[in-house]
Amino acid sequence: MTEVMRYAAFTTTPTGGNPAGVVLDARELSNAEMLAIAAELGYSETAFLHPTDERQYQIQYFSPLSEVAFCGHATIAASIALGEQIGPGTVNLATQAGPVPVEIAADPTGGLIATLTSPPTSTRQASEEETRPALAALGWSADDVDPDYPAHVASAGNDHLVLAAASRGRLADLNYDFDVLGKIMTDLGWTTIHLFWPESPVVFHARNPFPPGGVVEDPATGAAAAAFTGYLRTLGRLKDGTVLTIHQGVDMGRPSLLTCSTIPGDSRVKVSGTAVPIQ
Template identity: 80%
Template sequence: MSDAEMLAIAAELGYSETAFLLSTGERKYRIRFFSPLAEVSFCGHATIASSVALGERIGPGTVELTTQAGPVPVEIAADPAGGITATLTSPPTSTRPASEEEVRLALATLGWSADDLDPAYPAHVANAGNDHLVLAAATRDRLADLDYDFDALGKIMAELGWITVHLFWAESPTVFHARDPFPPGGIIEDPATGAAAAAFTGYLRDLGRLDDGTVLTIHQGVDMGRPSLLRCAAISGDARVKVSGTAVSIQ
């Protein structure tokens, strides 16, 4: 299947990303991700969903996925409720402080002010296969009230190479609520973003807010009526992180 054909299918489906898998050996697959507008190098939630679908067909165990961002092993397990949980090991994470200009541009297009940010969590650009601007909302109400300039934010993100803007509010040191505007994919908001969750986990570790092995809970999609739950953990002595989730088949 050509790149143009995969992009056309993704555009027709209209989901934030569509995954395409090609078997390269026993429990080994090449996986590519396309938004309605372009190919994405790594997509965590589509990796989880694809792995759950594989688990339904080939059973529990480890699968080795090769993405444009590098290898992503996934552990597939049956859960006590009879469903399937997939746990991916992300590409290596990295972070850097966002510049004042980057933050200013983002806030202007979001319609936020500097007072809307939580100073306990400084703005960073975090990466786990692709870049995400990470901004902390000072209150849950600020996170819930999202009405941004789609075209303006999309232009800035394209210029700066951000795949999403990861907006979050800290309920506790290990429980977070998140929203991810996704103009580069032609989508107002992503209901679950595994790649951003992985990058965010690396961000917390780099800030010294996360011990290896501590499990984070991230609630996403709640404000758009499509609730998702992601669990993440840093790996001792490894720049990668683990992200776990499940998926639901759409009939």
């Protein structure tokens, strides 16, 4: 019988953060069986680990609809679950998007905190042909977008359309056409759309529609947070080593806290967070 663990990531309470399924030993499972488990669980992602050596794992991520190359919140959840069994230290995860080392350390509150190093980040300006239908499906007008932050397609293992809301109220009012936006994103290869509003140069509020995964909205999206951090660095908004705070999930009643930082001379990004079991 496969043991499926349930964790809420990027939170200190089971009612916050982004729920993820975790299977610590999936070596006997086929892709079809893993997809079926993820679909039955219904979380945005479930992480399946395949131990290969001491503190070395291959890892696969499945949404209820398909396999995903990389998922940040499920990585944090799986790493905390591992840390509770094998103790603090570094674990090395082999993802479809490349190697992802994770540092697991004791948290001052008495629990554990995990810091992943993302796959390499990249970003490019989104074309009007890409953004126009996405804005229409979101129900946003051109005035709803902050011109100080150009629309980009940013990546850290997966591609995400990055759009800046002109106000906190615009970000809070999310009511989009699920089927239309999902088709646009699937056709263009976008995993989520990272909608954000800047509270300050280093504090941001974010929401992430995820219709290609069968989920209306992600309460915390580590992969998108890493891609977004790379986007800000490319725009010259972040110096290397600057710590970025992202609040997500607040508007859907599952507040999440993600902490990101750049690495000098490296396109990768560090993303930190906690996770707690869901009973």
